């Protein structure tokens with residue numbers, strides 16, 4: 131049973147719902163991409179879009195220089211729609227300083243290659259594995275970020291439990307050029323069908339072939 135093939139055929143990707151590719155593909159700079167990813171941590175893309183657009187309206191272009199100049203309270207007020215805005219404002223200020231200090235550019239990351247670029251991004255304040263991988267895969271380096279939806283789906287499919295295990299499972303089975311698209315499709319599948327609380331096993335294209343399939347009224351294993 132090829133879960134990848136089934137989900138790939140079933141999901142019609144609505145890329146406009148995902149903040150990172152929208153920001154990057156609309157000509158955003160690398161810092162804007164990182165800001166977008168930080169704003170979408172632990173909240174919906176909808177809220178992240180609101181916070182990002184509010185910051186963009188205030189600054190024009192979101193650059194490390196502009197964010198470094200903003201007072202932390204001012205920044206927090208602008209990104210309030212994303213929630214946890216004080217913590218995020220502090221993280222963004224630290225990231226702006228790090229960008230200014232290291233002169234980080236997409237070209238530099240591409241030249242480093244995925245492994246070194248990932249280690250470098252993870253050395254920046256507030257950047258964990260997932261944030262680093264989202265940045266990498268959006269700029270075209272091979273990475274497969276694993277978010278909460280993908281973790282849940284992978285566990286229900288029984289293909290792995292840890293971030294690294296799950297990420298590797300998909301990377302081993304997909305061509306690198308498809309990592310980003312399939313990562314987004316899986317998240318959309320998790321939002322629409324294999325939902326956290328009430329998975330729609332009855333309409334799922336994997337259905338009874340899934341080890342966690344449960345008929346109506348029973349929750350699958352997480």
Ligand code: SF4
Pocket residue numbers: 286323324325329330331332334335336337338340341342343344350
């Ligand atoms: S059958 Fe249910 S648990 Fe399995 S992938 Fe589909 S929705 Fe998720």
